Amino acid sequence: MSTIAAFYGGKSILITGATGFLGKVLMEKLFRTSPDLKVIYILVRPKAGQTLQQRVFQILDSKLFEKVKEVCPNVHEKIRAIYADLNQNDFAISKEDMQELLSCTNIIFHCAATVRFDDTLRHAVQLNVTATRQLLLMASQMPKLEAFIHISTAYSNCNLKHIDEVIYPCPVEPKKIIDSLEWLDDAIIDEITPKLIRDWPNIYTYTKALGEMVVQQESRNLNIAIIRPSIVGATWQEPFPGWVDNINGPNGIIIATGKGFLRAIKATPMAVADVIPVDTVVNLMLAVGWYTAVHRPKSTLVYHITSGNMNPCNWHKMVQVLATFEKIPFERPFRRPNANFTSNSFTSQYWNAVSHRAPAIIYDCYLRLTGRKPRMTKLMNRLLRTVSMLEYFINRSWEWSTYNTEMLMSELSPEDQRVFNFDVRQLNWLEYIENYVLGVKKYLLKEDMAGIPKAKQRLKRLRNIHYLFNTALFLIAWRLLIARSQMARNVWFFIVSFCYKFLSYFRASSTLKV
Numbered sequence: 001m002s003t004i005a006a007f008y009g010g011k012s013i014l015i016t017g018a019t020g021f022l023g024k025v026l027m028e029k030l031f032r033t034s035p036d037l038k039v040i041y042i043l044v045r046p047k048a049g050q051t052l053q054q055r056v057f058q059i060l061d062s063k064l065f066e067k068v069k070e071v072c073p074n075v076h077e078k079i080r081a082i083y084a085d086l087n088q089n090d091f092a093i094s095k096e097d098m099q100e101l102l103s104c105t106n107i108i109f110h111c112a113a114t115v116r117f118d119d120t121l122r123h124a125v126q127l128n129v130t131a132t133r134q135l136l137l138m139a140s141q142m143p144k145l146e147a148f149i150h151i152s153t154a155y156s157n158c159n160l161k162h163i164d165e166v167i168y169p170c171p172v173e174p175k176k177i178i179d180s181l182e183w184l185d186d187a188i189i190d191e192i193t194p195k196l197i198r199d200w201p202n203i204y205t206y207t208k209a210l211g212e213m214v215v216q217q218e219s220r221n222l223n224i225a226i227i228r229p230s231i232v233g234a235t236w237q238e239p240f241p242g243w244v245d246n247i248n249g250p251n252g253i254i255i256a257t258g259k260g261f262l263r264a265i266k267a268t269p270m271a272v273a274d275v276i277p278v279d280t281v282v283n284l285m286l287a288v289g290w291y292t293a294v295h296r297p298k299s300t301l302v303y304h305i306t307s308g309n310m311n312p313c314n315w316h317k318m319v320q321v322l323a324t325f326e327k328i329p330f331e332r333p334f335r336r337p338n339a340n341f342t343s344n345s346f347t348s349q350y351w352n353a354v355s356h357r358a359p360a361i362i363y364d365c366y367l368r369l370t371g372r373k374p375r376m377t378k379l380m381n382r383l384l385r386t387v388s389m390l391e392y393f394i395n396r397s398w399e400w401s402t403y404n405t406e407m408l409m410s411e412l413s414p415e416d417q418r419v420f421n422f423d424v425r426q427l428n429w430l431e432y433i434e435n436y437v438l439g440v441k442k443y444l445l446k447e448d449m450a451g452i453p454k455a456k457q458r459l460k461r462l463r464n465i466h467y468l469f470n471t472a473l474f475l476i477a478w479r480l481l482i483a484r485s486q487m488a489r490n491v492w493f494f495i496v497s498f499c500y501k502f503l504s505y506f507r508a509s510s511t512l513k514v
């Protein structure tokens with residue numbers, strides 16, 4: 001029997017961000033491996049016209065939870081959705097709910113965050129910093145609390161090249177920032193934001209760093225651990241390979257490439273693509289929860305869950321996705337999937353003009369001519385903006401030390417190492433990437449596998465159109481050149497007479513043989 005799975009039996013667990021990508025996989029694994037847990041409290045807000053209960057039902061009815069329903073048939077009774085908005089004071093939790101949370105919670109997994117790179121500083125600080133402080137304050141009033149696990153990101157210190165498993169101080173104290181945001185108006189905040197975030201690439205990574213500082217400063221006597229995953233990708237093994245459900249990180253790029261919108265990207269091919277499967281992150285989270293509660297380390301331990309130092313894959317290898325698109329094409333692609341990597345800014349601008357903007361403009365002209373509303377240029381601009389925000393991460397490599405993560409691995413029994421496996425050395429990248437693309441097609445785009453032959457036919461047609469278009473373009477350009485340049489004319493006559501002579505010789509020699 002797994003010690004970790006047994007540890008969660010009978011426990012009351014509080015999860016923030018349970019409706020997010022990581023949160024759902026965390027809940028799934030908890031229910032599947034510890035079906036005898038007492039309750040999982042999740043802090044949820046109503047969204048997109050759905051009530052809390054509707055949101056919970058939608059999650060439990062998804063394919064992700066199919067195995068859970070077999071192992072834990074009364075899973076609906078074990079989830080307690082609590083109305084909460086982390087943007088508000090006391091999270092807007094009712095008195096009764098708060099009382100129950102304070103008196104019953106044994107373990108907290110704090111996953112909620114805004115992960116948008118372009119959020120406003122005010123909102124990102126509220127969610128990634130102030131809400132963390134508020135949750136720690138709540139945690140300090142929980143008599144039964146055994147561990148508080150805070151999810152940060154491996155990029156919270158991406159302004160450094162080598163990152164250790166320690167909490168680095170930020171230049172400005174989080175408290176000062178929280179206080180000043182209370183009275184500064186939005187225009188001034190926008191003006192000072194670049195000065196505050198300095199060499200961090202965006203508000204997200206900066207506020208995650210502030211969040212870690214808050215954890216350190218407000219830890220009181222709590223048993224706390226911080227987990228820093230790198231780029232969280234689709235599931236590797238559990239509950240099945242390739243599960244994804246949002247367009248963040250590589251997912252949106254995979255869709256844009258597979259649908260033929262994105263044909264070139266400014267990336268350093270040899271830079272490490274530090275993707276880490278979401279189930280691996282969740283396994284570490286559960287192992288850390290157990291270790292922190294049982295072994296009670298004297299200080300707050302930070303755990304890196306990254307792939308680069310143990311089983312590196314670079315962006316060049318990630319282009320394997322292209323080969324996968326041949327086997328498993330996405331439906332209705334705009335162009336044939338192809339991607340050029342360039343680390344040169346000038347070449348990148350060139351590709352943007354030729355491979356992205358020009359086809360979008362041509363397509364919009366076609367839409368206009370056929371009486372439809374043009375939309376491709378707008379979509380392309382949005383895509384290029386997104387790609388430009390991700391460029392920072394695909395043109396650099398970082399080194400993350402993993403002493404604590406390795407130490408934890410060695411503390412686990414062989415059974416726990418199997419059930420809560422976070423050893424990425426066993427991961428086969430090519431297989432993972434193929435399953436990832438398949439997962440994006442099935443679970444994110446919700447495309448039917450039966451449509452693959454049709455999609456392949458369309459790819460063939462697009463390839464023929466591509467060749468035809470290029471040939472026509474070449475002939476037009478050549479015709480124009482011949483009309484204007486004597487030298488081009490000479491070259492043309494030379495080529496034609498050479499071909500003619502070659503053909504005559506070939507014909508003559510074959511007649512002789514007969």
Ligand SMILES: CCCCCCCCCCCCCCCCCC(=O)SCCNC(=O)CCNC(=O)[C@H](O)C(C)(C)COP(=O)(O)OP(=O)(O)OC[C@H]1O[C@@H](n2cnc3c(N)ncnc32)[C@H](O)[C@@H]1OP(=O)(O)O
Nearest residue numbers: 115116117118153245246247248249250253318339386393
């Ligand atoms: C060639 C080979 C390629 C190989 C692969 C290469 C991969 C490279 C990837 C590199 C990734 C690097 C990531 C680094 C991450 C750092 C680690 C972290 O902690 S970071 C943690 C991770 N954080 C990040 O990765 C955040 C990065 N992303 C962002 O910050 C923002 O998306 C943005 C600012 C980039 C764009 O903002 P904006 O332009 O406002 O766009 P929106 O966001 O609002 O959405 C656009 C559209 O999509 C719709 N839609 C949404 N969801 C779904 C869905 N589930 N289903 C379907 N659709 C969905 C949505 O409805 C909207 O459509 P519409 O309503 O207009 O019709």
Ligand SMILES: NC(=O)C1=CN([C@@H]2O[C@H](COP(=O)(O)OP(=O)(O)OC[C@H]3O[C@@H](n4cnc5c(N)ncnc54)[C@H](OP(=O)(O)O)[C@@H]3O)[C@@H](O)[C@H]2O)C=CC1
Nearest residue numbers: 017018019020021022085086087111112113153229231232
């Ligand atoms: N995905 C990645 O690549 C990486 C993620 N991380 C970290 O992992 C954690 C989880 O990320 P991930 O699952 O990908 O993110 P998601 O965006 O998928 O999920 C974010 C979660 O936070 C919740 N949330 C946001 N705002 C509020 C609010 N005001 N009140 C209540 N809940 C709120 C969301 O709820 P709702 O559904 O209502 O919006 C959602 O459940 C984050 O801390 C992130 O920093 C770290 C490294 C990489």
